[in-house]
Amino acid sequence: TNRIFSGIQPSGDLHLGNYLGAIRRFVPLQDTHECIYCVVDMHAITVWQDPEELRRATRELTAAYLAAGIDPKRSIIFNQSRVHQHAELAWVFNCVARIGWMNRMTQFKDKAGKNSENVSLGLLAYPSLMAADILVYKATHVPVGDDQKQHLELTRDIAAKFNNDYAASIRAEGLEPEFFPLTEPLIAGPATRIMSLRDGSKKMSKSDPSDQSRISLLDDADAISKKIKRATTDPEPLPSEVEGLKGRAEADNLVGIYAALADRTKAEVLAEYGGQGWGVFKPALADLAVAVLAPMADEMRRLLADPATIDGILAEGAERARPIAQATMKDVRRIVGFIG
Template identity: 60%
Template sequence: MQGRIFSGIQPTHGIHLGNYLGAIRHWVRLQGSYDCIYCIVDQHALTTLQDPQEMRRNTREAAAALVAAGVDPKRSILFVQSNVAAHSQLTWILSCVARMGWLNRMTQFKEKAGKDRENAPVGLFTYPVLMAADILVYKATHVPVGEDQKQHLELARDIAGSFNRRFGNELFPLPEPMILGEATRVMSLRDGTKKMSKSDPSDQSRINLTDDADAIALKFRRAKSDSILGITYDPEARPEASNLLTIYAALADRPRAEIEAEFAGTSFSEFKSRLADLAVEKLSPINAEMRRLQADPGYLDAILREGAERAAAIAGPVLKEAYELVGFLDPRER
């Protein structure tokens, strides 16, 4: 194995095509080369999602999506963040190492808090410290991230380095970012300048992994386009065309330039029809398997329970090392 990977996904509002192309399909492929730990980060989701029934439903849906897409709970560790207490415990230690100035520079907090920062939850501000703990408690060496998470990973590296220097120990490796594939940022089907998002009020803006074949085909055929003949990649001038071209290339697992050349003289309507067919072919099996898994929540819960036990067995000794370095007493030794 080439190292240890940690990555997480929030259980908010369902899993969509952007999550699949930008992250999940890569998680599946990495299983053969790395020691993989994949986490459903419900504690992060608590910063925005506070309906307990929806949280439980979305957590199981996320687990079903990952397994249906090919994450193997036997080859990888799949678990729920809140089920391993070491995440929260290490977060406090790292919070005493991180600096306010570092967190104040995090652009994602500024974007999500908006103008009403005084009423933003503290958890939203300290979110990157918990993310650092998620990674460091497993001594992960690599983290697959999108462009919007690179700053948080850089902070995790800063925190790890600061901890190591302060306590004179190389406990935490500095995790390396992994930016994978061309579709790391899939855009909305209604507005090619905005990222495909679970929070967009229009369901037509995204392809959900829970969408059936008819819904997938209809959404792609209705996707916003322009009147220029041929499908070319130009994110500034043709954001919608560029987005759909990128999606096609990712689903076909072919270079974007190759797809662009193939559809150089094609009308948008024909291209979208071909894209719809391809998407149905690739996503329908995942959708069907998700439905099967969600019909058996006990099976999903057993996977997550076993995963949490395996994750805790790795995180526990790392947390113990951190406790010893900062001077916490071990109750078992008194």
């Protein structure tokens, strides 16, 4: 069977990269797969979060899932901390994974910067908790942005090492030798890595200190237009073919955003706008972004006006997620040799 799992951190303002690279792609998967979409609040606190702000961001992300078209009747939507088995399995994985594997993660290096001795231990162990999120449901596929590819590889490494380290015990318990599946990432489309509007070499992120670097899902039309019009670009007009975007990171990014929002290819976008300057393309992109994002923002605001309903959806989702996670942990406990 195929099972989808994916999670997003409630760690700041959701942005266009989260939408195009992840949330939007979660929706059609509901037609073909059993889907579990998580608000990973335990990941968020790997970097300190104001508690009130964490609650706000948890509800905002849930509202974004719903507004984008994730159906809480068909899919499971819940917040990670409610299902304790994530933390329990993460501990076992901390004992399976090697410190060297964690030290090689580019996300850790980027987020820790020069300060790597003084960030939380949780930030280093982040991929181990992520592997637990996925594998506690034995998910087969994980739709994510391109930046998570390395973490998915590590998830496979952890699954393979667990299956191997405990092979005899897995056999003795009469379980499948591939106890944990080797989960595949689903990274596809023209928007797998949206870049910062200020710096074409950095990905758009919630944690970027500059609000101008990203288009937030709750930005109003005016803010969206201003950010796009001020986005860093070179002075050249747009090329007529995709080849011409090579070495022009900012131009490539804006054309990619247009293509993703319009459900077209970059080639199609350039067939229309090739030869045009930014004075033509940026306003067209701003109008398109507003047309796509404004109705979703309105729906998010409508949902956020009733936090009790949102909290109820998260509670109900956790009730459905928990039995799946419990069944996996029951086996893991026996495999590892815990009594009781």
